Amino acid sequence: MIKFEPKEHIKYSDIDKYTIQGFIYSLLKNDESFSEYHNTFGFKFFNFSNIFPVSDFEKNSLKKLIISSPNDDLIKSMYTQLKNRSSFRLKNYKMELLKVEILRNKKCSKFISSTPIVLYENNVDNRYYSFKQNPDFNFFFKRLKDNAIKKYNAFYGTDFELDSELFTNFEFGREVSIRLVKNNNKFIVIGSLWKDLEFDLTSQNKDFYNFLFDNGLGEKNSLGFGFLNCRK
Template sequence: MRLKVAFYPKNGTFERSNKHAIQGFIYNMLKGSEYGERHDEPRFKFFTFSDFFLDSMGRPTLLISSPEKGFINTLYGAIKDKERVYIGRHELIVAELKRFKLPLRRVFQTGSPIVLYRNAQENEYFKLHQHRDLRFFLQRLKENAEKKYEAFYGEDFLLEEPIFDRLIPKLRNNGKLDVYVKVVKNGVPFPVIGSNWELLEKERIRPEERRFYRFIMDAGLGEKNSLGFGFLNPIRR
């Protein structure tokens, strides 16, 4: 399930917020609810959000997705009566708030970079441009998604085939494949490295796999989903 939040900047200019600030805004909206302790729970958070983008009316817009309907409904209820909110230091006027579900498709593109660790113990991220190992990328992506799915539904699941059959990465203006995102937490910046994708396609989704692909569409792919990484948009082909 998804939530669209469109804003008007109070002073007429918009500055993209740090991902940690957006995460803080979401957790602040959850305070006092059954999800109010989600930030401190030692488990997967089961939500993600897109990078900011301009909608068809030119408004800065954020999409938040989760496989938990109650999570999205709680956010909706917390925001719907507010005329303005704060994301970090920025005061924003709420222009539109909308809950919706998207049909499952076989083709996706990223709305925020996918992040994977090559070596989690050494805090080493997988770098597509440097490592050039799609087999590792797909295998790690599948293992991570299966683990989250099993944690959410409490049942074993094994995808027999690769998670995607066709991939097209999105090149940056400098020709590089990797995206370096600076996240600031408690005043301390740290880089997160990921990759954006024009296309992630599964040729055929079997009936028994539909719930899995709907889950990753809502929960996100890869690591650090609750920091706004791995957001997926289904697209027509």
């Protein structure tokens, strides 16, 4: 978790997901183990929350950001880069760094999505799954489970299979559309927010669900989508 204070008024929308992703890569480039992480092919095993509270940046007002990853070395690398700093920049905006700390996972059997979960319905034509277009929970959770297992096995080099459903109970929140801008090109990402994603935690699957908690659910985790919190 990074706690910081802006040094000027900034609109919340001026610090977007690409800004935060770029900040993370800028921290990693100073570590030779991760200096080329941005250019590596395949999954990028990290995720991040929205900056919160979700409101405009006011001078000297407290803001927080959580960055997560199943890769402990990656988290420690960012912590090392930040712990002795007094400030950093998001875009060209200066932020005073108040505190950086490593958080430990909480044991839980319910997730809540803090940022939208994104899935491709068809990744060939770059079409995102939309409940408004195709309200099929079976399709969504099957695709979500396949995606989660694929990433878990890619990270650990295993052939893990989950015999049960990914979640035993769920409560849908709403579908959202997020506008992103990259290199002056605007595009829309469609995702969904969930109030409750419940699962049976066992000794056989605890590492898998810990991975999901650290890495996030769905596509585009390294852009801050699918970030999870525990729900009590």
